[in-house]
Amino acid sequence: MGGVIQGFEAHLLSEGDWIGATEICQLCWLDLGAVMELAELGVVAPREALPGEWQIPATALPRLRVIGRLMRDLGVNVSGAALALELLEAQRELERRIRTLERLASDH
Amino acid sequence: MEFRDYYKVLGVERAAGADQIKAAYRRLARKYHPDVSKEPNAEARFKEMQEAYEVLKDPEKRAAYDQLGANWKAGEQFRPPPDWGSGFEFSGGAGRAGGARRGAGRARWSGAAAQDGGSAEQDFSDFFSSLFGGSSPFAGSAGGAARDHHARVGVDLEEAYRGTTRTLELRRPEVKPDGSVELRTHTVRVTIPPGVTEGQLIRLAGQGAPGAGGARAGDLYLEVHVQPHRLFALEGRDVTLTFPVAPWEAALGASVTVPTLGGPVEMHIPAGAQSGQKLRLRGRGLPGNSPGDQYVQLKVVLPPANSPQAKALYEEMRSKLNFDPRANLRGDTWEG
Numbered sequence: 243m244g245g246v247i248q249g250f251e252a253h254l255l256s257e258g259d260w261i262g263a264t265e266i267c268q269l270c271w272l273d274l275g276a277v278m279e280l281a282e283l284g285v286v287a288p289r290e291a292l293p294g295e296w297q298i299p300a301t302a303l304p305r306l307r308v309i310g311r312l313m314r315d316l317g318v319n320v321s322g323a324a325l326a327l328e329l330l331e332a333q334r335e336l337e338r339r340i341r342t343l344e345r346l347a348s349d350h
Numbered sequence: 351m352e353f354r355d356y357y358k359v360l361g362v363e364r365a366a367g368a369d370q371i372k373a374a375y376r377r378l379a380r381k382y383h384p385d386v387s388k389e390p391n392a393e394a395r396f397k398e399m400q401e402a403y404e405v406l407k408d409p410e411k412r413a414a415y416d417q418l419g420a421n422w423k424a425g426e427q428f429r430p431p432p433d434w435g436s437g438f439e440f441s442g443g444a445g446r447a448g449g450a451r452r453g454a455g456r457a458r459w460s461g462a463a464a465q466d467g468g469s470a471e472q473d474f475s476d477f478f479s480s481l482f483g484g485s486s487p488f489a490g491s492a493g494g495a496a497r498d499h500h501a502r503v504g505v506d507l508e509e510a511y512r513g514t515t516r517t518l519e520l521r522r523p524e525v526k527p528d529g530s531v532e533l534r535t536h537t538v539r540v541t542i543p544p545g546v547t548e549g550q551l552i553r554l555a556g557q558g559a560p561g562a563g564g565a566r567a568g569d570l571y572l573e574v575h576v577q578p579h580r581l582f583a584l585e586g587r588d589v590t591l592t593f594p595v596a597p598w599e600a601a602l603g604a605s606v607t608v609p610t611l612g613g614p615v616e617m618h619i620p621a622g623a624q625s626g627q628k629l630r631l632r633g634r635g636l637p638g639n640s641p642g643d644q645y646v647q648l649k650v651v652l653p654p655a656n657s658p659q660a661k662a663l664y665e666e667m668r669s670k671l672n673f674d675p676r677a678n679l680r681g682d683t684w685e686g
Contacts (some may be wrong), residue, residue: 311385326386
């Protein structure tokens with residue numbers, strides 16, 4: 243095992259970062275057509291930084307990566323994965339609310 | 351290393367056809383996919399079945415795997431036989447690295463494993479690697495393009511708030527003087543900045559797989575997973591705390607000390623507060639360009655009537671307060 247490497251570039255992809263559509267495709271296991279379809283479905287809101295050069299906000303990455311994994315691993319299509327994502331998010335929100343209510347209802 | 355029974359993992363017979371294998375994989379993937387599943391150990395199970403499917407869906411890999419024979423049992427100690435892989439077009443198992451290889455594995459997360467309690471996922475198993483060369487970091491790098499690596503790193507909420515470091519072991523291929531390739535492990539320490547949220551990516555430039563022919567190395571992407579917290583519930587950058595208060599604090603108002611991720615703060619509960627009501631501590635959630643807030647959800651806790659004095663107080667309240675908690679239920683169908 244080699245020594246500890248320190249000081250290399252680490253960058254948190256966050257609010258304010260925009261990522262090129264090609265890089266998004268690599269990061270999320272999607273092809274460009276799928277990204278455009280997701281834009282049509284309203285899942286992402288790309289911007290055209292230069293003519294023909296589309297960018298996606300980095301804040302969309304977590305959702306797009308779930309969609310990419312669902313498409314790749316389960317064989318669902320773009321709209322199916324987008325629908326599954328919305329349902330999963332709704333399910334998590336409901337679970338969160340249930341946990342909150344359970345905490346309110348519990349003895350301690 | 352231990353033998354892996356890929357047929358057992360997918361729950362199919364050794365004679366199963368490609369369609370049956372695909373159907374079994376799809377069925378299990380639907381059940382154990384980490385983005386969907388609530389099953390315990392879903393992530394580990396899913397990785398196992400991905401590895402099994404990687405072998406059984408590929409006629410060459412499957413034929414080579416079948417050549418090992420049907421007598422092996424899952425978990426038995428295993429070493430590849432000396433003539434392993436002869437006659438098949440894939441190569442690059444242990445000691446055979448550098449051979450032409452196709453149909454390379456596509457691990458979901460590859461090339462990194464976290465220490466320090468992190469939960470980064472790893473490559474396929476040593477068993478797979480010994481037979482098929484692992485999910486080679488050269489996989490998919492045709493034409494000299496570098497390949498990015500992805501790993502998952504778990505942090506607790508306090509670490510997400512104040513930032514932390516993780517030590518990661520990265521496995522990289524290195525070309526030896528004789529032209530063969532071996533996987534070398536090296537260690538990097540990653541600084542995770544304050545304010546990371548669930549699913550956010552950290553990019554480590556140049557820490558992915560090297561590109562062939564001197565092309566620049568790919569990047570390593572760490573996907574952050576914020577582990578559930580005992581007290582705080584996280585939603586985006588906001589956190590919610592369920593906060594118990596006494597009835598008189600809620601009724602009369604009170605100044606209380608509230609735990610936050612940044613340390614305790616004083617908060618005023620307005621008079622007439624109700625159980626379930628939320629109060630906001632602005633900017634006390636996860637830091638960021640737009641810092642999150644902390645919501646304090648009040649939970650009125652009744653003192654037990656377990657002493658003569660407590661019972662007397664409750665009796666006094668009953669007689670003097672003229673309080674009907676069910677006043678708004680009176681109406682058409684029910685008279686309480």
